[in-house]
Amino acid sequence: MPDNTKKIVIIGATSAIAHACARLWALGAAEFFLVGRDPEKLRQAAEDLTVRGAGQVATYVLDANELAKHPAMLARCFETLGRIDIALIAHGTLPDQAACEQDVNLALQEFSSNGLSVIALLTLLANRMEAQGSGTLAVISSVAGDRGRPSNYLYGTAKAAVTTFCEGLRGRLYKAGVHVITIKPGFVDTPMTQGLPLPKLLVASPEAVAKSICQAIEKRTNTLYTPAFWWAIMLVIKHIPTFIFKRARL
Amino acid sequence: MVTVSSWGRLSRLEHQVKVLSARHQVAAQLPSDQLGLVYGMGRSYGDACLNPGGVLWNTQGLNRFIRFDEDTGRLVCEAGVLLRDIQQLFVPRGWILPVTPGTQLITVGGAIANDVHGKNHHQLGSFGDHIHWLKLIRTDGTMIDCSPDVQPDWFAATIGGLGLTGVITEAQIQLRRIPGPWLVAETFPYHSLTDFFHWADSSEAAWEHTVSWIDCLHGGTARGLFMRANPIPSAPRISPASRKLAMPFVPPISLVNKISLPLFNNAYFYLKKRQPEPQIVHYENFFYPLDNLLNWNRMYGPTGFFQYQSVLPRSVGLEATQAMLAEIARCGEGSFLAVLKTFGEREALGMMSFPQPGVTLALDFPNKGERTLRLFARLDAIVQEAEGRLYLAKDARMPRDLFVAGYPRLNEFIHYRDPGISSALSRRLIGD
Numbered sequence: 001m002p003d004n005t006k007k008i009v010i011i012g013a014t015s016a017i018a019h020a021c022a023r024l025w026a027l028g029a030a031e032f033f034l035v036g037r038d039p040e041k042l043r044q045a046a047e048d049l050t051v052r053g054a055g056q057v058a059t060y061v062l063d064a065n066e067l068a069k070h071p072a073m074l075a076r077c078f079e080t081l082g083r084i085d086i087a088l089i090a091h092g093t094l095p096d097q098a099a100c101e102q103d104v105n106l107a108l109q110e111f112s113s114n115g116l117s118v119i120a121l122l123t124l125l126a127n128r129m130e131a132q133g134s135g136t137l138a139v140i141s142s143v144a145g146d147r148g149r150p151s152n153y154l155y156g157t158a159k160a161a162v163t164t165f166c167e168g169l170r171g172r173l174y175k176a177g178v179h180v181i182t183i184k185p186g187f188v189d190t191p192m193t194q195g196l197p198l199p200k201l202l203v204a205s206p207e208a209v210a211k212s213i214c215q216a217i218e219k220r221t222n223t224l225y226t227p228a229f230w231w232a233i234m235l236v237i238k239h240i241p242t243f244i245f246k247r248a249r250l
Numbered sequence: 251m252v253t254v255s256s257w258g259r260l261s262r263l264e265h266q267v268k269v270l271s272a273r274h275q276v277a278a279q280l281p282s283d284q285l286g287l288v289y290g291m292g293r294s295y296g297d298a299c300l301n302p303g304g305v306l307w308n309t310q311g312l313n314r315f316i317r318f319d320e321d322t323g324r325l326v327c328e329a330g331v332l333l334r335d336i337q338q339l340f341v342p343r344g345w346i347l348p349v350t351p352g353t354q355l356i357t358v359g360g361a362i363a364n365d366v367h368g369k370n371h372h373q374l375g376s377f378g379d380h381i382h383w384l385k386l387i388r389t390d391g392t393m394i395d396c397s398p399d400v401q402p403d404w405f406a407a408t409i410g411g412l413g414l415t416g417v418i419t420e421a422q423i424q425l426r427r428i429p430g431p432w433l434v435a436e437t438f439p440y441h442s443l444t445d446f447f448h449w450a451d452s453s454e455a456a457w458e459h460t461v462s463w464i465d466c467l468h469g470g471t472a473r474g475l476f477m478r479a480n481p482i483p484s485a486p487r488i489s490p491a492s493r494k495l496a497m498p499f500v501p502p503i504s505l506v507n508k509i510s511l512p513l514f515n516n517a518y519f520y521l522k523k524r525q526p527e528p529q530i531v532h533y534e535n536f537f538y539p540l541d542n543l544l545n546w547n548r549m550y551g552p553t554g555f556f557q558y559q560s561v562l563p564r565s566v567g568l569e570a571t572q573a574m575l576a577e578i579a580r581c582g583e584g585s586f587l588a589v590l591k592t593f594g595e596r597e598a599l600g601m602m603s604f605p606q607p608g609v610t611l612a613l614d615f616p617n618k619g620e621r622t623l624r625l626f627a628r629l630d631a632i633v634q635e636a637e638g639r640l641y642l643a644k645d646a647r648m649p650r651d652l653f654v655a656g657y658p659r660l661n662e663f664i665h666y667r668d669p670g671i672s673s674a675l676s677r678r679l680i681g682d
């Protein structure tokens with residue numbers, strides 16, 4: 001009998017966007033390995049998915065910045081799930097740019113949360129999945145990585161690193177039958193953006209973004225701008241000449 | 251600070267919004283030097299969910315399910331879960347919320363805090379009747395687990411307690427078995443209130459859901475459409491149209507006016523009146539017809555609208571309702587959203603719950619300032635004379651004496667208030 005159950009690992013599983021994706025997957029046959037740093041939030045996420053119809057839901061507490069602990073986590077993950085059909089990397093922080101300009105340690109810490117830790121995880125996951133010969137690596141980057149803006153270029157730099165890393169990895173894993181999707185959300189209404197004065201019309205719900213992410217994973221899209229109109233916005237922004245861009249208040 | 255309105259869009263005032271996103275962190279988030287209030291989906295029409303100048307704790311992030319027992323139908327969930335999410339997940343599994351109001355786009359917390367009722371009040375009472383227990387967090391950090399048996403006084407204060415006793419973070423709800431998502435529904439035109447009461451009385455024993463649409467312009471003689479429905483097992487193989495229409499902008503003037511209203515009411519009455527035999531309808535279309543028109547509240551234009559919902563004891567229900575309808579027809583105000591329904595004999599659990607035995611009339615009115623308020627004053631007099639009450643979830647203007655007369659357990663209730671919580675409604679009607 002073919003096993004149609006999706007085996008899914010989520011890093012940063014307590015993220016609002018990631019949890020909204022997990023809820024959609026839970027409606028079909030799915031088993032989860034949820035990784036996050038807050039045990040209580042992880043437990044609550046697991047309970048919610050269970051009520052919504054998920055099969056086994058395992059949790060694992062890990063701070064993504066503790067790179068040395070990644071291999072043990074992944075070993076446990078493969079032990080639990082057997083194989084990985086979808087790995088969603090969703091954790092991230094929105095750094096205080098002004099503070100990062102004054103404090104090198106803070107800047108590097110934030111760069112690690114949004115960039116290095118993702119690259120570290122992808123490196124290990126890639127080898128495992130290459131050997132497995134199937135599955136999808138879904139990585140949440142950001143439109144902020146498309147161009148450096150004074151208001152958040154540290155975050156943008158880390159996301160740009162992730163985007164470029166994924167592009168290279170996609171080409172490498174293509175041959176092994178493993179797909180890599182780079183997800184670039186625009187503004188999403190989540191705890192990360194709480195209290196920010198964002199233009200209301202441009203802010204999407206985590207549910208809407210999750211729906212497009214799940215569809216894009218099915219369709220094996222390479223790069224997803226979500227909501228889709230961000231593709232057009234970023235096309236324009238990417239083409240603004242530097243002599244103008246550097247004067248703009250962005 | 252951001253501006254927040256309730257469903258009636260009568261005001262746009264500044265609030266400091268704090269999102270609650272994890273139930274184990276709520277206690278730490280509440281303390282503040284400002285007074286706060288919980289905000290669910292803001293589907294209350296008046297000022298029950300507003301606290302201008304103060305803090306609003308938005309429960310949108312408290313939207314997790316916690317446990318479900320397939321054998322007993324008991325669901326534990328966080329207070330920000332939408333009734334829609336419960337229905338969409340559980341109806342396909344054969345379970346449904348026993349009581350839901352005319353919209354499913356509200357939170358569990360809001361449904362408890364207004365002890366909302368549906369079309370089946372005569373059989374199943376109100377939302378609070380199906381809560382096994384709830385968890386309340388007070389602004390001083392105290393946590394109270396209460397139920398009809400444990401700390402029953404706190405339970406009775408919080409069911410229908412308008413968010414004033416603390417923040418509900420989770421609750422256990424009793425779901426009900428259903429054979430499927432379908433109902434069989436019948437519609438009958440009525441041409442007098444006597445007729446209406448006849449249909450209501452003769453339907454209540456055998457029909458779970460009863461409700462009626464009433465033409466508010468027809469005066470004391472009253473005409474309308476009486477509807478009744480029961481769940482049925484048969485499953486036609488069509489799914490409800492999920493396409494949603496939206497009111498994309500606020501028109502400069504109300505679309506509900508002296509020209510459109512009589513036209514609509516006549517057309518609606520004559521179209522539906524000829525409805526043939528019993529119809530099979532999907533529960534979403536029967537219970538929540540307005541949810542398919544997103545933001546329909548914008549149609550009343552920039553000044554917003556009121557809803558006036560009263561309940562009158564059955565003994566005087568007929569004459570008093572007649573008198574109210576005559577007043578309304580006389581000034582030609584109102585809207586096509588007008589509902590007349592009987593409540594069952596069951597007394598509500600909550601100290602401040604709205605439902606009581608009798609007949610309830612709910613009508614929307616575009617806000618035309620003084621003119622509308624003068625009409626309400628005349629309706630108030632009828633309600634007070636009849637010893638009825640107005641629904642706080644809908645109210646933005648009732649006078650204090652009508653409130654005090656209508657809610658005799660107020661003095662008992664105020665002992666359970668949380669001193670860190672206040673709403674525009676509590677300041678208007680209770681004084682703080």
Ligand SMILES: Cc1cc2nc3c(=O)[nH]c(=O)nc-3n(C[C@H](O)[C@H](O)[C@H](O)COP(=O)(O)OP(=O)(O)OC[C@H]3O[C@@H](n4cnc5c(N)ncnc54)[C@H](O)[C@@H]3O)c2cc1C
Nearest residue numbers: 290291292293294351352357359360363366367412413418
């Ligand atoms: C189209 C439509 C049809 C309706 N039909 C009906 C009907 O048939 N029957 C009926 O009874 N009502 C009806 N209503 C009214 C609606 O059901 C109530 O106003 C309901 O309380 C709204 O819930 P909400 O989540 O939007 O809460 P809000 O309106 O945001 O808040 C309502 C109250 O609940 C409190 N509250 C919310 N969450 C919590 C919490 N977690 N802890 C403590 N207090 C809390 C708030 O402080 C406030 O006092 C209808 C409303 C609309 C828009």
Ligand SMILES: NC(=O)c1ccc[n+]([C@@H]2O[C@H](COP(=O)([O-])OP(=O)(O)OC[C@H]3O[C@@H](n4cnc5c(N)ncnc54)[C@H](OP(=O)(O)O)[C@@H]3O)[C@@H](O)[C@H]2O)c1
Nearest residue numbers: 014015016017038063064090091092142185187188190192
């Ligand atoms: N929201 C937006 O507008 C937006 C736009 C573009 C891209 N994104 C990206 O989308 C992803 C999801 O974010 P979100 O919007 O859903 O916000 P969110 O709900 O705040 O989620 C971020 C998650 O990352 C977790 N996290 C942060 N640092 C971690 C670490 N060192 N180890 C483990 N977990 C860590 C957080 O855990 P805790 O719960 O324990 O804090 C939180 O669950 C992020 O990568 C973000 O950069 C978001």
